Amino acid sequence: MPGNGSLGAHPAHTVVLGIDPSLRGTGYGVVESRQRVIRAVAQGVVTCPTAWPRSRCLAQISVAMREVVRDHRPTVCVVEGLFYAQNLQTALAMGEARGASLAAVAEAGLEVYEIAPRKVKQAMVGHGAAQKLAVARMVQRRLELAETPAADAADALALALTYLQEQGRYLLSPLKRV
Amino acid sequence: MPGNGSLGAHPAHTVVLGIDPSLRGTGYGVVESRQRVIRAVAQGVVTCPTAWPRSRCLAQISVAMREVVRDHRPTVCVVEGLFYAQNLQTALAMGEARGASLAAVAEAGLEVYEIAPRKVKQAMVGHGAAQKLAVARMVQRRLELAETPAADAADALALALTYLQEQGRYLLSPLKRV
Numbered sequence: 001m002p003g004n005g006s007l008g009a010h011p012a013h014t015v016v017l018g019i020d021p022s023l024r025g026t027g028y029g030v031v032e033s034r035q036r037v038i039r040a041v042a043q044g045v046v047t048c049p050t051a052w053p054r055s056r057c058l059a060q061i062s063v064a065m066r067e068v069v070r071d072h073r074p075t076v077c078v079v080e081g082l083f084y085a086q087n088l089q090t091a092l093a094m095g096e097a098r099g100a101s102l103a104a105v106a107e108a109g110l111e112v113y114e115i116a117p118r119k120v121k122q123a124m125v126g127h128g129a130a131q132k133l134a135v136a137r138m139v140q141r142r143l144e145l146a147e148t149p150a151a152d153a154a155d156a157l158a159l160a161l162t163y164l165q166e167q168g169r170y171l172l173s174p175l176k177r178v
Numbered sequence: 179m180p181g182n183g184s185l186g187a188h189p190a191h192t193v194v195l196g197i198d199p200s201l202r203g204t205g206y207g208v209v210e211s212r213q214r215v216i217r218a219v220a221q222g223v224v225t226c227p228t229a230w231p232r233s234r235c236l237a238q239i240s241v242a243m244r245e246v247v248r249d250h251r252p253t254v255c256v257v258e259g260l261f262y263a264q265n266l267q268t269a270l271a272m273g274e275a276r277g278a279s280l281a282a283v284a285e286a287g288l289e290v291y292e293i294a295p296r297k298v299k300q301a302m303v304g305h306g307a308a309q310k311l312a313v314a315r316m317v318q319r320r321l322e323l324a325e326t327p328a329a330d331a332a333d334a335l336a337l338a339l340t341y342l343q344e345q346g347r348y349l350l351s352p353l354k355r356v
Contacts, residue, residue: 054356055255058277059284062240077233088269095273100281102274103240106233178232 014167015041017074017105018159019065020152021097024048026061027152030072031143031160038164040143041072043153054093058100065104077105078159081114081176102178113175115162120155123162192345193219195252195283196337197243198330199275202226204239205330208250209321209338216342218321219250221331232271236278243282255283256337259292259354280356291353293340298333301340 013034020027025048030041046064048057068074079098085091102112118128124138136154140147142161149157166175191212198205203226208219224242226235246252257276263269280290296306302316314332318325320339327335344353 053284053290055280055284055288055290058281062281062285085266085270088263088266091266091269092263092273092276095270096277096280098270099236099274099277099279101277102233103236103278103281106231106237107240110233112231112233 014076014164015072015074016160016163017068017072017077017110018156018161018163019077019079019101019105020155020159021061021079021094021101022152023054023057023061023093023097024050025152026064026097026101027150027154027156028065028068029149029153029157029160030068030074031157031164033164033167036168038143038161040145040157042068043149043157045150045152054096058096061097061100062104065101066108069105069108069110075110076163077102077110077112078163079112079114079178080117080120080155080159081178084117112178113163114178115159115166115175120158120162123165124158192254192342193250193252194338194341195246195250195255195288196334196339196341197255197257197279197283198333198337199239199257199272199279200330201232201235201239201271201275202228203330204242204275204279205328205332205334206243206246207327207331207335207338208246208252209335209342211342211345214346216321216339218323218335220246221327221335223328223330232274236274239275239278240282243279244286247283247286247288253288254341255280255288255290256341257290257292257356258295258298258333258337259356262295290356291341292356293337293344293353298336298340301343302336 015032018029026046029043032041121130122128124135132151136148139154139157193210196207204224207221210219299308300306303312310329314326317332317335
């Protein structure tokens, strides 16, 4: 097999952007897989003070995601799918943050996929009801990070890792493109 | 009073962008008020085929709103507030379309305000339970349009008109900035 050729369903080089969108604290994480070696390229949280009008937060999220894409050139984006919202207002606010993020990454030409939160937890910790901290610690371990990432960034990194893991399994269950 | 000076709460020249965001058909309308004379500057619907992935629609909405802002230089944007959604999935999709729209207009520096749908109907037709067509016809009449605008564009124009009407009333009830 050639060293840097395509491995079919498991390409030799993939850069994945995971996003966990939220109005006041959107987590993101960029994970690169090269020759099956995985490493974290970037991670962080886009924080917006509660004093800001919502529309300013949305602009900030959009700008930040555009910068991440420009700086790290991911080709694929992964967000949570089928998640839970307490009520319509929460769902609306979550939707707004998603819309601001996904508009920016889709405009840059990335394909966007959804993975259910339960599936992410299962892929990371082995069971679907794992606590946030358990996920963050497993993300830290898998990516050999010096510190446990912030919860929102950890969720985003976990999405990217799960995507790569699913790709490695030759997509027995195809991911949902959105 | 100077001819083109400021009239305090009712500025001599205002350009308002109304948006009625939705994933497959985002309506927009730009209304200009100059010396208390009101006219429609632009209107339309950003349609996205159902075959498109959602993220592509969001990018399209964002691009279209950026173009409208660039072409017509509105300084204020108005969207519906406190609306009704049938379920969480609908609220999420509506939120996504809002997020894509508002990120674009807020990034361009516009202030964004919300007006409740009931208030728009009341301002346009005189009662809060008016039918869509009645609103569209009143929008047509007030703006002296040759044709009845498409429903989604009419809703957006109605939002812009209601904003200007509220401004004219010197904001007895302040609008909610988002």
